Each structure stands twice: as C-alpha cells, then as structure tokens.
Amino acid sequence: MGWCHVAIGLVSLLLMVNRAMTIGANWGTQATHPLEPAIVVRLLRENGIQKVKLFDADYETLKALGKTGIEVMVGIPNDMLATLAGSMKAAEKWVSQNVSAHVTTNNVNIRYVAVGNEPFLQTYNGSFLRTTFPALQNVQSALIKAGLGNSIKVTVPLNADVYESSSDLPSGGDFRADIHDLMLAIVKFLNDAGAPFTVNIYPFISLYTDANFPVDYAFFDGNASPIDDGGTSYTNMFDANYDTLVHALQKNGFGNLPIIVGEIGWPTDGDRNANIEYAQRFNQGFMSHISSGKGTPIKPNAEINAYLFSLIDEDAKSVDPGNFERHWGIFTFDGLPKYAFNLGTTNTGALIPARRVTYLERKWCVMKPSAKLDDPQVPLSVSYACGLADCTRLGYGTSCGNLDARGNISYAFNSYFQIQNQLDDACKFPNLSTITKTDPSTQTCKFEVMIEPYYGGAVQTVSGAKKAMGLVAGLILFILKIV
Numbered sequence: 001m002g003w004c005h006v007a008i009g010l011v012s013l014l015l016m017v018n019r020a021m022t023i024g025a026n027w028g029t030q031a032t033h034p035l036e037p038a039i040v041v042r043l044l045r046e047n048g049i050q051k052v053k054l055f056d057a058d059y060e061t062l063k064a065l066g067k068t069g070i071e072v073m074v075g076i077p078n079d080m081l082a083t084l085a086g087s088m089k090a091a092e093k094w095v096s097q098n099v100s101a102h103v104t105t106n107n108v109n110i111r112y113v114a115v116g117n118e119p120f121l122q123t124y125n126g127s128f129l130r131t132t133f134p135a136l137q138n139v140q141s142a143l144i145k146a147g148l149g150n151s152i153k154v155t156v157p158l159n160a161d162v163y164e165s166s167s168d169l170p171s172g173g174d175f176r177a178d179i180h181d182l183m184l185a186i187v188k189f190l191n192d193a194g195a196p197f198t199v200n201i202y203p204f205i206s207l208y209t210d211a212n213f214p215v216d217y218a219f220f221d222g223n224a225s226p227i228d229d230g231g232t233s234y235t236n237m238f239d240a241n242y243d244t245l246v247h248a249l250q251k252n253g254f255g256n257l258p259i260i261v262g263e264i265g266w267p268t269d270g271d272r273n274a275n276i277e278y279a280q281r282f283n284q285g286f287m288s289h290i291s292s293g294k295g296t297p298i299k300p301n302a303e304i305n306a307y308l309f310s311l312i313d314e315d316a317k318s319v320d321p322g323n324f325e326r327h328w329g330i331f332t333f334d335g336l337p338k339y340a341f342n343l344g345t346t347n348t349g350a351l352i353p354a355r356r357v358t359y360l361e362r363k364w365c366v367m368k369p370s371a372k373l374d375d376p377q378v379p380l381s382v383s384y385a386c387g388l389a390d391c392t393r394l395g396y397g398t399s400c401g402n403l404d405a406r407g408n409i410s411y412a413f414n415s416y417f418q419i420q421n422q423l424d425d426a427c428k429f430p431n432l433s434t435i436t437k438t439d440p441s442t443q444t445c446k447f448e449v450m451i452e453p454y455y456g457g458a459v460q461t462v463s464g465a466k467k468a469m470g471l472v473a474g475l476i477l478f479i480l481k482i483v
Contacts, residue, residue, distance in 0.1 A: 246259070
C-alpha cells in the first residue's frame with residue numbers, strides 16, 4: 001500500500017514537472033549590448049526552457065537555435081505587415097529566407113510564425129487594421145507552398161484589449177466592438193488552418209494604470225476576495241482575463257480554438273509596483289498555477305501553453321508604456337538571475353546564470369566630489385546622459401530611488417559611460433565627472449559595468465536616445481532632488 005502511494009506520488013510529480021517544462025520565454029533583443037546568441041541559447045538549454053518566442057527573424061539568433069530541439073516562434077514586426085499584405089511574392093521570399101532556410105539548413109525547430117505584434121492595440125489608432133489579416137493569409141499561403149503548412153502554423157500575438165466584457169465579468173466576454181468583424185474573420189482563419197489564438201495577458205498593467213485595482217487579485221495566492229460570475233468564482237486576474245477570451249471564442253462558435261499565452265510576466269524596476277518581491281510572487285505563483293494542471297474555471301484541467309515575458313532585460317526598449325518596460329526579464333541584461341525562481345526544470349530548483357559573459361573593465365563614471373550641485377551644466381549634462389542611456393531605475397519607488405542628488409547624477413553619468421563602451425570622452429561632462437575604480441553601488445542600487453558589445457561593437461545609442469527622451473524631462477527634477 002505504501003509503495004503504491006509512493007508510485008502515485010512520483011507519477012504526479014513527473015506530470016507536474018512535464019507540465020512545467022512546457023513553459024516558454026520571450027527573447028527580445030532591444031538592448032544596447034545584447035548577449036551573444038550562443039550564450040543565450042545555452043542559458044535556455046541549461047534552464048530547461050524548451051520554447052522561445054522571437055520578435056523578428058534575426059539570422060544569427062535562429063542559427064544559434066539550430067539543432068537544439070527548442071521550439072521556436074519566429075516573429076514578423078508590425079512595420080513589415082504592409083509589404084507582406086500587398087505582395088504574395090514578398091511573403092514567399094520572407095518565408096524562404098527566414099523559415100525554410102533555417103528549417104532545412106540549420107535544423108531549427110520552427111513551430112509558429114507570429115505575424116505582427118499586438119497590431120490592434122488601441123494606441124496604434126488603427127495603423128495595422130487593414131494589413132494584418134492579408135499579411136497573415138499570405139504568410140500562411142507561402143508556408144503551404146514551401147511544404148511547411150502542416151508543421152508550422154501562423155498566429156497573431158494580440159493584446160488582451162481585443163476583447164472586452166459587457167458585464168465586467170468573464171461571462172460577458174466578446175471581441176471589441178470596433179474590430180468585431182475583423183476578429184471573427186481572423187479567428188475563423190486560424191481555426192480553419194489548425195492554428196492557435198495568441199494573447200498577451202498582463203495583470204501588472206492593470207495595477208499600473210488603476211490605483212484602485214485590488215493588489216492581491218493580480219497574484220495567485222488566493223488572498224483576494226473572490227469575484228462571483230454566476231456561480232463561478234475567480235480569485236485572480238489571469239483566470240478571469242483568460243476566461244473572458246474563452247467566453248468570447250465560445251460565444252462566436254470557436255470554443256475549441258487552442259489558446260497560447262504569448263506574453264505574461266512582471267517587471268522588477270521602473271515603478272513602485274515593479275519590484276523583485278512582486279515579480280517573484282507573480283511568476284512563481286503563475287508557474288505553480290499552470291503546473292497544478294487545474295486550468296481555469298471555464299477550462300478545468302486544461303494545460304496552459306505560455307511564454308514568460310521576458311527572458312532578459314532590454315535597455316533600449318521604448319518607455320512609452322512606462323519606465324518599467326526595460327525591466328521585464330527574469331535575468332538581468334548580462335544573464336544573472338534576479339530572484340529565486342523555480343521553473344521545475346533544473347535539478348537545483350533555481351535559475352542557472354549565463355556563462356562565459358565578458359565584461360568591460362571594472363570602472364565607473366561618477367560626479368566629481370568637487371563639483372557643485374548648482375552648476376548650471378548639471379541639468380544639461382544629466383538630460384544629455386539620460387537621453388542617450390537608461391535612467392529608468394531612477395525615480396520614486398524604484399531600486400535607485402533612495403540615492404541623493406549626487407548619487408542620481410552619478411548614476412546618469414555612469415549609464416551613459418557604460419553604454420558608450422567606457423570611452424574616455426564619455427566621461428567628460430564639463431568639470432562635473434571623473435572615472436573611478438571604486439564601485440559606487442549601494443545596497444539597493446547597482447551601478448552596472450557593461451558587457452563587451454556584440455554585433456561587431458555596434459552600440460544602439462541612437463535607438464536608445466529616441467526611446468528615452470520621453471522620460472528625461474520628468475526625471476530631471478527627481479534626479480536633482482528639486483522636488
């Protein structure tokens with residue numbers, strides 16, 4: 001009898017591990033100093049991450065994934081949708097170069113092509129409404145023509161704002177009124193093609209945008225007051241959001257369409273609710289939730305197919321949504337685990353850091369001890385540094401929010417200095433800065449030393465500048481501690 005219980009326990013454990021092993025990760029590369037693809041692929045493999053979602057079709061990235069067995073969702077950026085929608089020949093060429101070549105030559109296990117990325121976001125003001133579906137159709141046709149239609153499926157990663165609820169409860173779920181017909185056409189197409197519906201779900205965003213959002217409802221602890229939906233109880237936002245989509249699909253006759261959660265996660269910096277504690281609580285809670293095999297209230301026992309967002313921090317991402325955008329990684333920019341996180345895929349139950357990462361010299365650019373805070377060059381220099389670097393860890397409620405004015409200025413100077421590969425000229429703010437070999441980091445705020453640049457030493461400072469300028473003005477007052 002005891003042996004039987006042990007055997008059953010082992011089977012249950014194996015089932016849980018197998019479920020956990022289906023977890024995927026988003027691998028974004030909008031960084032000034034991205035890790036070499038071979039290092040990231042080894043990081044994926046050593047952490048037992050069997051699936052990866054990409055946002056483009058970078059050749060070196062896909063080549064590094066060859067012969068690994070890792071399932072790949074390759075991405076087509078939104079700015080390519082018009083070209084692919086308007087030309088079948090362009091779609092065939094894209095599939096030939098970015099899918100067929102890697103499958104046949106490099107043995108890359110490509111399983112999906114993501115056509116666009118959240119193209120129907122309301123903030124895009126309809127920019128991609130006319131091109132997404134035709135691009136999806138053309139890419140699907142190109143895959144079929146290439147003989148890959150059965151093994152590789154198309155999908156469109158969509159933001160959860162494509163559906164809504166008339167009652168604010170999951171049972172009222174339906175597709176957004178302004179795109180209802182378009183969504184039904186896409187859903188029917190996906191269903192006919194045997195392809196999945198991909199949705200990105202972010203409880204953090206609800207907490208970020210609504211000061212009255214019940215915090216516990218964002219997590220999986222069961223501490224939130226249950227929300228009753230006609231006898232169905234919800235204790236976390238993920239289940240409620242997911243089931244709103246399920247209801248929307250069921251209501252329109254597509255209740256059996258497979259669902260992929262394309263992005264889900266929690267950032268660790270850049271906002272008072274973006275921190276290590278909450279990120280660990282959310283991500284570990286999510287892993288436990290999907291490993292349990294309970295599914296959701298409307299889809300009990302269903303396996304949740306999901307990709308964590310994201311694998312690694314990206315310091316050149318747009319901060320239009322918020323300063324937290326650059327801090328979604330479960331690993332830092334250099335591949336170090338941020339917190340204790342058990343994916344259920346390693347022998348130790350802990351994340352394994354990236355190996356063979358090479359750093360620049362251990363030196364930092366800081367404010368000179370003799371420099372004066374009221375020097376008129378200070379705000380100009382800080383504005384310049386933050387505009388071309390990353391100051392998103394400065395601000396109220398962030399990891400570096402407790403620095404004094406001199407510390408804030410030093411952080412801005414050092415961020416610019418590191419992104420510019422520690423060039424001497426990058427630490428020549430007029431009579432304000434100096435290079436030191438004494439680490440200025442504090443207990444909560446790390447002054448980074450950058451890794452050696454990949455991609456032939458090209459540093460994406462122009463891209464970073466364009467995306468950072470929006471946050472600079474608001475940070476200047478905080479950095480100088482004027483308010």
